[in-house]
Amino acid sequence: MIHVETAVEEPWPEADWEALASRAVAAALATSPYAGIARARYTAEVSVLFTSDEEVRTLNREYRQKDKPTNVLSFPMVQADMIEGLTNSDDGEVLLGDIVLAYGVTAAEAAEKHASIADHATHLIVHGLLHLLGYDHEQGEAEADHMEELERAALATLGIADPYVVREA
Helix, strand or coil, rough: EEEEEEEEEECCCCHHHHHHHHHHHHHHHHHCHHHHHHHCCCEEEEEEEEEHHHHHHHHHHHHHHCCCCEEEEEEECCCCHCCHHHHHHCCCCCEEEEEEEEEEHHHHHHHHHHCCHHHHHHHHEEEEEEEHCCCHHHEEEEEEHHHHHHHHHHHHHCCCCCCCCCCCC
């Protein structure tokens, strides 16, 4: 079973971000090779924080030594080489990790892509969940292409268009 814990802070507008985060996490997990985690005998937990650019900038500076906000940060709690073993685990609860989204960056990127903030936030959560599962697009073109393929597949199950196709206004 998968449990998604959400927290929403200013300046995110009023919306059902909890349901959006739960759908995005479930879709990303279902289209990954680790779909069995959702059917495991334990609870896998993911935390999603919707926060400000300044908070993300602070986290990015502290954990990645990059003094700027970014759209999404992921903090895995399970080592990548241990993920596969989770599908057969019977531990009571496993914290997969945390995903943090910055409102200003997310909103600006959504506008650039001619997408809704909700659709772009969904994409970023899918992307973040894949990082929690050990994927890293910074490890080369093949890994980046595979990650994008999984993102497209997950988003398609939610009726969201390919985020890597440039759209006109």
